[in-house]
Amino acid sequence: MDITHLVAKRSTCLRRHVGAVLVKDKKILATGYNGAPSRLEHCLDVGCLRQKQGIPSGERHELCRGLHAEQNAIIQAAYHGVGIHGSTLYCTNHPCIICSKMIINAGVEEVVYEEGYADDLAKTMLKESGIQVRHVDRGAGKTSSTFPRTTNRE
Secondary structure (H helix, E strand, C coil): HHHHHHCCCCCCCCCCEEEEEEEEEEEEEEEEECECCCCCHHHHCCCCCHHCCCCCCCCCCCCCCCCCCHHHHHHHHCCCCCCCCEEEEEECCCCCHHHHHHHHHHHCCCEEEECCCCCHHHHHHHHHHHCCCEEEEEEEEEEEECCCCCCCCC
16 A cells, blocks of 8 residues: 555645555556646646535535546556456545446456545445455554455456
């Protein structure tokens, strides 16, 4: 999880710094952090639209200049032609519903996260998909399985 925190330092979001790392066979495939699309001004430069409008965290994702860290990791892999089917996504935060749907369709097999996120539908859909979801308590160095894997892919 240390690498996800290092990647999160690149974030240009004013509200939350999130990092994501896609790994398979002990190799890093792609990384992502939350921020505006390439060649566009960042929230650090122009301010946060969601903050200005008083939109709470976890709501109205479409009213944001930025992409989420998980989205950027998946996009980076696709951009460079790197297959991520069967990979593990390490992320500083639990994915939102939009990212969860992308993770499911990208063939990611496991999600390991540190901090929660107020999105019950994301948790439900990840559980339904059979993706193993593990919470890591960075301070205690402990992990707990949130949803058991429903298929044997080993």
